[in-house]
Amino acid sequence: MELLRTSQHGLVTTCLFVLTVSLLVTGNMDVWVTNSNGGDRLSQKASLSPTGSSNGFRIFVDRNKRYQYISGFGAALTNAAAYNLYHSSQRDQIMQDLFGKSGISMSYLRLPMGGTDFQGVQPYTYDDLPSWQHNDFHMDHFSIQKDKEFIIPVLKQALQINPSLRIIATPWTAPAWMKTTNSLFGGEFHNGNNYQQAYAQYFVKFIQAYQAEGIPIDAICLQNEPKHTDNSYPTMKLSWQAERDIIKNYLGPAFNQHSINTKIIIYDHNWDDTTYAGNILSDSGAAQYIRGSAWHCYGGRHDTCGGFHNQHPNKDIYFTECSGGDWAPGFNVVWGMRILSIGQTRNWAKTVMYWNIALDDNHGPKVGVGGCNNCNGVITIHGNGGMTKNTEYYIIGHMSKFVFPEAVRLDTPEYGWDDVHSVAFQNNDGSVAIIVLNPRNDRDQTFYIDIDGQHYQYTLPRESVATFTYRS
Known part of the structure; x- marks a missing residue:
């Protein structure tokens, strides 16, 4: 980024x-x-x-x-963030500070589906195969078992503290066997009908597996930053045509078939391109299943979503990622309040979310040399288990502590x-x-x-x- x-x-x-x-x-x-x-x-x-x-x-x-209804404010529970939270000796107090009424009552989480560049363990997906097996179109090997080590326990604790908490889930990559490179790192989605159908079932099984754990998934995006690929950490290119076809031909019908009410959100990338999401929404067959689009802060104008909403007024806007980092040293709340908390909600965003909730003193843990090497978490968890509340903690808190899910924006x-x-x-x-x-x-x-x-x-x-x- x-x-x-x-x-x-x-x-x-x-x-x-x-x-x-x-x-x-x-x-x-x-x-x-x-x-x-x-x-x-x-x-x-x-x-x-x-x-x-x-x-x-x-x-x-x-x-x-009156304008849009709010879904919530928060950040991403990456594998690294969950790892740091789960292993902190002060975990219970930290979780209260993040999700409790005595803290900032975070109300929305972004959950990566499998690996990213921020990992406490080696990256994985929910359908990784042994080297000798080339595909699993029937999802026989699908499992969320690895999430049960520390991600699901942290989510369950967060939901116990704040039952109103909502979750949007997004993969950084499909399983390697679904990609042209057969690798989690970099590459492009293998765009055949059998792969598209299998990927739709991948989302269905994920939502059902999490529901069985008592964790409802409010929304999903098909791919984080679908225009970006990097061979040093889990990423994947997914063309707008492929995203459209997966939703139109497989994912939307599969959600209907299985009575899944999870919202389908598209794009999940920067402000500097409105054609990707616009092209998908111009197809009525796909658009009928789509609730809205998701946006990041790393390129383009911060008021882009307002114009996009005017073109597609019946589709919601989600703001899903922006990170603080060492490029903005010191305690500085100006940019985050003006551009994100106020700026995005004035431009129709239902959510405003930062990147990692919790990183360690070394901006990690991470995998590979790619991605962001100087990002900050909303909080920093130190080696002794204690934490520092960073600028983003207070920026989020000034919204999430006072603006609750289903609030409506006034003029x-x-x-x-x-x-x-x-x-x-x-x-x-x-x-x-x-x-x-x-x-x-x-x-x-x-x-x-x-x-x-x-x-x-x-x-x-x-x-x-x-x-x-x-x-x-």
Whole structure:
């Protein structure tokens, strides 16, 4: 993956201060703060009371203008992340910090189906064959046994802590025998009808096997970054034509046959190409089975999904991967809040997810020399079993702790690039969460939140973001 540095609409490295505010039944707003330039990390501050009028920047929250429903916020439980979590001596507390109400209540996970570049053990798929066997079209050797070592136990614990947690699953590669290179590392999908049918059954068996473990799969993507291949770690090219045909001819019908309600999501790659997903959705035979498309941050404009949604308004948008790393040292919440948490949800995303939940002090464990060698996890788990909560932990938390699954996005104004940014959501219980960002590094910004005829004034320090939850 490549982190691009682009114009003001691309990746930006300014710092930001994060703040969250919650309005109680009394009409007051409670305030939580995280900042880039100070010591506050989701720290609760003094409550706010309504003021008599509003002047200057006004964030008017319009309950009558509604957009997409939210599925959740979180990160990827890679093999490496699960390995680190499972073997930590402080695992129970860490899991509470990630998924519990006392922590940040992560609500959505991305689960690789088999190997990636981040591995605690050697990469595998669910239908690996001995060298003398060339195919397994009937999936006789399919097994999730290796996931039971530490991935499934971590998932079960996460679901016990947060039963509302949802999972999207994605393979980095098909089994080697389904590929032209007969290798998990690099190569392309072997595009014959028998391989396509077998791959559809691979997903069916995966969903059924996980369901038998008490782990429902909310959605699947057919391939992570299908335009990318690397011979140093599990990857696979999958053309849009092959993805279309698998869904249209085999996967969609197989889900119907087996009464599987798991959503089918396409693409799962960067903002810089809309033709891959667009070509698939232009085929009505495939589109009837597809719920939406998934996107990554490593190329293109961050507002791409808004335009794509306008072209395909009946299909959902999922944002599924972006990683923090050593290229952005220090504690800096600006980019993640502006481009991802606020930027993607304002551009119709139902999910916002980072890459690895938990890596070790060496950015791993990893396999091979490819992929990302300086990525950070949402948390870092140290050799003594303890952890450090990285910037991404608080960026996610300012959303997931206050915006719950099935919340609906409400309308708020859009100001200039250096002015306050905002996004708002109404939860099922009627409470409203409002996230406000001051991206400037030179001055504080004062604004009013206007909702239900009430006005709340706040001065947001430079490089800061605020989340307000309001209950009428």
